[in-house]
Structure formats: C-alpha cells, structure tokens
Amino acid sequence: MKAKIIRSIYLIAGCLCVVLGFIGVILPLLPTTPFLLVAAFCFSRSSERLHKTLLNNRYFGKYIRDWEDGGxxxxxxxxxxxxxxxxxxxxxxxxxxxxxxxxxxxxxxxxxxxxxxxxxxxxxxxxx
Missing domain, CATH: 1.10.287 (Helix Hairpins)
Incomplete structure (x- = not known):
C-alpha cells in the first residue's frame, strides 16, 4: 500500500513537472529543462511507459537520455x-x-x- 502511494506521488509530480516544462517553453523566465529532467526521474519510478515517452520525444528525448547516461x-x-x-x-x-x-x-x-x-x-x- 505504501509503495503504491509513493508511486502515485511520483506520477503526479512527474505530470506536474511536464506541464511546468511546457509552460517554460512559452515563458522565457521559467526553465524547461530542469522540469523535464525531474519529470523523467519521477516517471522512472512510477511509469515506465511515460518515462519511455519522454526519452523518445523527438525534441528533448536525446538530451534527457544523455543526462541519464552520464550527466x-x-x-x-x-x-x-x-x-x-x-x-x-x-x-x-x-x-x-x-x-x-x-x-x-x-x-x-x-x-x-x-x-x-x-x-x-x-x-x-x-x-x-
């Protein structure tokens, strides 16, 4: 039960970070990259499907993969x-x-x- 709650929290946090990251594409003072990296981290602990979706994104997937592979x-x-x-x-x-x-x-x-x-x-x- 506890693991399911933690996984849900990671999933919600990941979704929130994706939304903030996309807002950051439009608003110049809100950074996109940190939010998407945090989203990838959260999804890696909550949803393999969403994590793979971020990693395979044609615009920023390569940057997330590079970060995960070696910073x-x-x-x-x-x-x-x-x-x-x-x-x-x-x-x-x-x-x-x-x-x-x-x-x-x-x-x-x-x-x-x-x-x-x-x-x-x-x-x-x-x-x-």
Whole structure:
C-alpha cells in the first residue's frame, strides 16, 4: 500500500513537472529543462511507459537520455544556457533600481549555475 502511494506521488509530480516544462517553453523566465529532467526521474519510478515517452520525444528525448547516461550537457546547450542567463539579468542589474543585496544574490546564483553547467561533460566518454 505504501509503495503504491509513493508511486502515485511520483506520477503526479512527474505530470506536474511536464506541464511546468511546457509552460517554460512559452515563458522565457521559467526553465524547461530542469522540469523535464525531474519529470523523467519521477516517471522512472512510477511509469515506465511515460518515462519511455519522454526519452523518445523527438525534441528533448536525446538530451534527457544523455543526462541519464552520464550527466551530459552538450556544448551548444551550455552556450545557449549561459547566453540566456546573462541576457536575462543584464537589464535588471544595470538599469533597474533595487536592493544591492538582491543584485548580489542574482549574480551569485547565476555564477553558481554557470559553474555547475560548465563542470558537466559535453559528450559521453568512450570506454577503452
């Protein structure tokens, strides 16, 4: 009984993450990728069919498979993510007036995100 409840929670969380991921495609400030990765994780523990559906999606399935196989973030995605993060914060940081602590928090958050992104491999290492 307990396992069924946990599985249901994973299923609901996965569905919610997919919805948020698709909303993120439309809204530029809501990230798509993290939600879809969490959805894949949740589905891997609740629904093999939905997990396979995500993995076989023609738009983002390859990225999810790469992430699951080795934590891979392709180089072009790293460049895109870095560019988007910088573009999204340049205007508010330089041209909007708000507390310096908030500005510092934004910069620290972006730097941490970039360090993490660039620390991940860009391609699967070949076994010798």
């Amino acid at each position: 891979i973030i392709p180089f072009k995605i790293k460049v895109l993510a870095t560019t988007m993060m910088v573009l999204m914060v340049i205007y508010p940081l330089f041209f909007r007036s708000f507390h310096l602590g908030l500005k510092a928090g934004v910069v620290v958050t972006i730097v941490i995100a970039m360090i993490y992104i660039w620390s991940r491999p860009s391609e699967l290492k070949q076994q010798e």
